[in-house]
Structures are given as structure tokens and as C-alpha cells.
Amino acid sequence: MLFSLVSSGSNAHGQLAIGTTDDTHTFSSCTFYDGDSRKCSMSEKIIHIATGGNHTLLLSEYVQEDTGLTIKSLWGCGNGGSGQLGNCGRDEDVTVFRRINLQLAEYGLEGYQPRLICCSWETSYVVLSSERKSDVLLSMGSNDFGDLGVGRGTSVRPKLFQTVQFDHCLEVDGLALDEVHLQVISISTGQHHVIVQMHVQLSDESRQTLIIGWGAARHGQLGDTSTLNKNTPFFSLPKIIEVPHHPNDPVVQIALGHQHSVLLRESGRLTELGSNKKSQIAGLDEFRNVSFVGCTWNGTYVVDASGTLYATGSHSKGQLGRSPPSASIHPHPVEFPFRITSARCLSGFACGSEHILVLKTESGFAPELWGWGWNEHGNLGLGSTMDVHTPLKLWPQEVDDVNLIVTGIWAGCGTSWIALEKQSL
Numbered sequence: 001m002l003f004s005l006v007s008s009g010s011n012a013h014g015q016l017a018i019g020t021t022d023d024t025h026t027f028s029s030c031t032f033y034d035g036d037s038r039k040c041s042m043s044e045k046i047i048h049i050a051t052g053g054n055h056t057l058l059l060s061e062y063v064q065e066d067t068g069l070t071i072k073s074l075w076g077c078g079n080g081g082s083g084q085l086g087n088c089g090r091d092e093d094v095t096v097f098r099r100i101n102l103q104l105a106e107y108g109l110e111g112y113q114p115r116l117i118c119c120s121w122e123t124s125y126v127v128l129s130s131e132r133k134s135d136v137l138l139s140m141g142s143n144d145f146g147d148l149g150v151g152r153g154t155s156v157r158p159k160l161f162q163t164v165q166f167d168h169c170l171e172v173d174g175l176a177l178d179e180v181h182l183q184v185i186s187i188s189t190g191q192h193h194v195i196v197q198m199h200v201q202l203s204d205e206s207r208q209t210l211i212i213g214w215g216a217a218r219h220g221q222l223g224d225t226s227t228l229n230k231n232t233p234f235f236s237l238p239k240i241i242e243v244p245h246h247p248n249d250p251v252v253q254i255a256l257g258h259q260h261s262v263l264l265r266e267s268g269r270l271t272e273l274g275s276n277k278k279s280q281i282a283g284l285d286e287f288r289n290v291s292f293v294g295c296t297w298n299g300t301y302v303v304d305a306s307g308t309l310y311a312t313g314s315h316s317k318g319q320l321g322r323s324p325p326s327a328s329i330h331p332h333p334v335e336f337p338f339r340i341t342s343a344r345c346l347s348g349f350a351c352g353s354e355h356i357l358v359l360k361t362e363s364g365f366a367p368e369l370w371g372w373g374w375n376e377h378g379n380l381g382l383g384s385t386m387d388v389h390t391p392l393k394l395w396p397q398e399v400d401d402v403n404l405i406v407t408g409i410w411a412g413c414g415t416s417w418i419a420l421e422k423q424s425l
Contacts, residue, residue, distance in 0.1 A: 002422050003407070004041040005030040005058075009379025010414035013054040014095030015078030021095060025378025025385060027395065027418060031096040032075070038096060044073065046419040051412025052119035052141075053191075054079040055089075057126075058097055059117050072113045074100045074126065084124045084141030086160055102138070102161060104128070112136060120189040120215065123147040126161075127184045134182040137164040137196070145192035145216045146236030169212055169240050170200055185209075190256035191297070192216035192234070195241065197251060209250060211241045211263070219259040221274030243271050255351070257295035257313075264293045270302070280313035283330035291343070294351035296373070301351060302331065307343040309334045309358065318389030319354045319373035335390050336370070352411030355379055358391070359409055367406045369395035369418060377414040 006027040007016040014021050017030040019038075029040040044060035051057075055078035064071050075097040080089025086100045104112055109128060115135070116127035122142035129135050139148040140161040146152065149164040170180060181201040188195050193215035200208040213222040218233035223241040228234075243251075243263060251271075253264040260274030260281050268289035272281035278298045289305035299313025299320065310331040311320040318324070321334035340346065341362070348359030348367075355373030370391040371380045378385050381394050395406065395418055408419035 002041045002043060003045055004404070004420045004422070005046055005417060006381075006420065007415060007417045008381035009412075009416055010054075010377035013079035014093045015051070015054050015056045015412075016415060017056065017077040017095065017097045019095050021093060023377050025381070026383050027381040027397070027416075033096045033098050035099075041422075046408055047072070048117055049408075049410040049412075049417050049419075050117045050119040050124070051410070051415055052078075052084060052124065053121040053413050055084050055119065055122070055124070056097075056412070056415075057085075057100075057117045057119055057124055059114055072115070074102070074114045074117070076100045076124075079122075082122045082142040083160075084119070084122050086124075086140055102126070107160075109136060116184060116187055118187045118189045118194075120147050120194065121191050125187055125189070125194065127187060134180070135184045137166075137184060137187070138162065139164055143236075145234040146232075147192055147194070147215050149194065149214045149236070149238055152232075152236045164238060166198065166212065166238055169210060169238055186254055188254045188256045188261075190216070190221065190261070190295075191258050193221050193256065193261070195222070195254050195256060195261060196238070197254060211243055211251060211254075212238045213241045213261075214238045216259075219275040221256070221259055221261045223273055241273075243273075253293055255293045255295040255300070257299065258297035260295065260300070262293050262295060262300055264290055268305070272300075278314040282312050284312070287331075292349055294349050294356075296351045296354050296356065298354065299351075300331075301334075301349070301356065303346065303349070305343060307340045307345050309336075309340075309346060309349075311356075314354070317354050317374035318387045319356060321356065321372045321391055322389070324389060334372075337391065348406075348409050350409045350411035350416075352379065352416065353413040355388075355411060355414075355416070357394070357409045357411050357416060359406060366396065368393055369406060369409060371416065374414070379411075379414045379416045381416060 008027045018028045044062040047059045058075040061072045076085040077094045112128040112130040115129040118125040126138045138161040150162045183199040185197040195213040214235045249265045249267045263271040270284045292303040294301045312331040347361040350357040357371045360368045372388045372391045404420040410417040
């Protein structure tokens, strides 16, 4: 089974992994370099892609034939000048995907594997997991707004990576830390703020769930700002985010914009934090039965129980997906040129900086990728740089493309990504 990846959009530092530093306005094949050869497809399945301002992380996995074990690998491309790609790209941009070796055994982390990845502007995050051990969260790169989560000391740069500590956030009075098991459920990032959802398993089988954040906080995107220093409008160490506690209604998804954060609860209700200057959280408290939430820098997107996608926030680049002008600040449905026939009609979503990708699935037909919004770098893959105000079909584009099944979509800062699997004929 072979997997491939195509990308389109902003590429000044090689973050599209297409072998150049030129923008591309159409979806182009990404290249993987594995030490001895370059190739545009591989047997490793692409699990996730995370993007910063000018760098990209990719997580892949494969099953080892002799042991049956699942092996996960971390790849990177783009600008690594601040250390956001670990040991890659510190001296020059990386224009193809290269494996990132974090030398875990040398740091006492033998047996750990990457499980989750995420990126802020010039910082990367990798959640490591190992059986019967607590998760470890690594950060690497820039610390401009406390993004690394390790304080503001002068020694945060030279190391290959930092380890984010949560000891001071744990409510485990009377227990030694080795009696506590930490599991990172999710990690989400905006440009310069981070929110982690974490399970804390105690030795007596009781469990806490914590919402923890750090980074830029001036607009309330990390909750209460009363302890924030006016001269440093960010938290450089993790802090518990106080959100209304509903023991029977846990948080199931977290989405971050530039200056706002939105939490989706199991009941389908939303909790909003941060700026509403561009109506990015306007009207969200009115929703019930939400099944998905996503954020661009200045907008929020929610799917209700019927499968309808609503959008609110900035519409300066067409990112709300409806014909301008729109006087209402409240969420309105995205104007698709097709009817939403079921709650599963829209099966995949990716929110970039100011553009959106949606995967449409319909029984008996190949999945279709639709998109709209900011397109200055050709990130919608349409061959132009004109912004798109209402959804257009982006993939498949050619007759032969229908033999390539879409297995994943991602959107970054002026970039779009499609993971593909070749269908057997």
C-alpha cells in the first residue's frame, strides 16, 4: 500500500516539501528524503500534519514486519532556524520532508514514541507516549511569547528540545509524582498560545481532567487575566485554565484562533474565551448539539447535529463562505452549491490561517475536497491567487485523480495538504 501527499500555497522557506522555495498555486507532490533516496510516495501512513508560520511537522506510522509493532516517525521541512525542527534546518531551509531524530535515548526517553504533534508560529510540540508510563510533552523552537512553556530563562535555546513540566498544576497532595500517571488527550495551538487537555490518573484509581495553557494571554484566550503582568502579556509556564466545571459534560474538542479559544463539550455546547473584536466568538453560546468546532485566526466554524456548517468572524478574505456583504455578526451557514443530505455529508474539516478545507463524502462517490477563503499564495490549489468567497471543489481535479482516495486533509498558514492512498483497480 502506497501513500502520497500533495500541497499548495506559501513556500518561501520550503514548508510545502516540494523541493523548491517557490509558492505553488496547484497541488504538487511532496518529496520525502530518507537518507539515501528521494521519493514522492511511501509505505508509511500519514497520521497528522502540523504547521507553523514557515515550518511543517509530519507524523507517520508503519507496522514492523518481524515484530508486529507500530512504529511512528517524525518528519519536518521548512525553516528550522529557531530549532523548531529539532536537529534539522538550523543552518538552511529544508525543502523536502526529512526524518527528525530527537535522540530520545540520550535524554532518558528510550521506548517513547511521538503520538501527537502541533505547531505555533515558530515553535513545535511533540507528545511522547510509552506503555505504562506518563506522557512527556516536548517543545522546541522560539520562546517569544513563552511558547515553549518552560519560563523565560536565558538557557532555553541551546538544547535540542525542552520538556514542559506540569508538576505545579497537579492537585495531588500527599502523593509522590511517580504515583501519578499523566496522559495528554489533546494539544491545540494558536499563533502564540497553547492549550492541553490532560488526564491525571491517581494511584487510588481516581482521575482528574485538567485544561492547561500557556503563551499569549492578553485577550483572555487563556482565561482569567488578573494575574497577567502588563509588561509581559503572556504566561511562560503552564497554568490551569478555569472553565465552568460540568462533571457530566467533559470537554471533547478544543480549537484555537489567533486571539480566541473555543471548547466543545460532550453535550454539544461551546465555551468561548478571548477576543470578539472580529465577531469570532459571536453567537456561539446559542448553539446546541455541536459535533465539530474549528478556528481560523479570526473566525470560528461549527457543525450542528444536521451536518450544517456555520461560520462567524472576519469575512475580509471570503473565509466565512458566503456571498458578501453580510451585515449580521451572528453565525450563518456556509453557502455550499450542494445540499447537505445527512449529518455525515461533511466528513472532514481543516481550518488554516484564513482559509478552510472541507471533505464531502457521499455513498457511491469518491470523496471531494472543497475550500474557500484567503488564497493569496494559491493555497486553494486552483491555479490562481484570487480569494474565494463561496466553496469551490478543489479535488479531484483530473480524471485520474479519482483513483487516489483522500485519507487526510490539513490547512496551515497559507498552505493546504491532501494525503492520498492509491486505490487498487
